[in-house]
Amino acid sequence: MTSDSPTLRIGSVSVDCPDPGTLADFYAELFGMTRIVESPDGSVVAISDGTHTLAMMKVDDYVAPxxxxxxxxxxxxxxxxxxxxxxxxxxxxxxxxxxxxxxxxxxxxxxxxxxxxxxxxxxxxxx
Missing domain, CATH: 3.10.180.10 (2,3-Dihydroxybiphenyl 1,2-Dioxygenase, domain 1)
Structure with missing residues (x-):
């Protein structure tokens, strides 16, 4: 990387799911994170520990792995x-x-x- 190259870092990781609030609560409890953003319709909930951010994103036709x-x-x-x-x-x-x-x-x-x-x-x- 050259000195004039922009510094890139991951801002967040997004996870598809059927219920963003439930999955955000699970990972927040597991990793010691807190909610930082929630869309008005609840289709996106983001959590963070101040360093790492996870965003749970609703998918209507979600199929579990x-x-x-x-x-x-x-x-x-x-x-x-x-x-x-x-x-x-x-x-x-x-x-x-x-x-x-x-x-x-x-x-x-x-x-x-x-x-x-x-x-x-x-x-x-x-x-």
Whole structure:
């Protein structure tokens, strides 16, 4: 990158879902974020921790992922670094995550599904 190139950084990550408020509340509780923006009709809800921002966007014909089966793709996937998998698993389950049936490497990654069915992983990798 040259010195006259603009600095680019991700402003937010948008996640399609059937109910932005419910999914925003889930991730806000899981990640310690707060609501920062909500569209008047509730079709977009954004949350932030002051550094990272997630935007939940309503899709009327939303179809939940079928991962690991073929069909509907993941649509998005978070790998969340944690120092203690068991403690993080308890927290994720307490705020509404579901443990996925498919666990390819549970000693390193634990796969969960959010309330809209998106898979996400808790991992000690990078913690």
């Amino acid at each position: 079928t991962w690991p089966e073929s069909g509907q793709g993941q649509q998005m996937h978070f790998d969340v670094s944690v120092p203690d998998l068991d403690a993080a698993e308890a927290r994720a389950l307490a705020v509404g995550a579901r443990l996925a049936d498919h666990q390819p490497a549970p000693d390193l990654w634990r796969v969960f599904l959010d309330p809209a069915g998106h898979p996400f992983c808790l991992t000690t990798f990078g913690a």
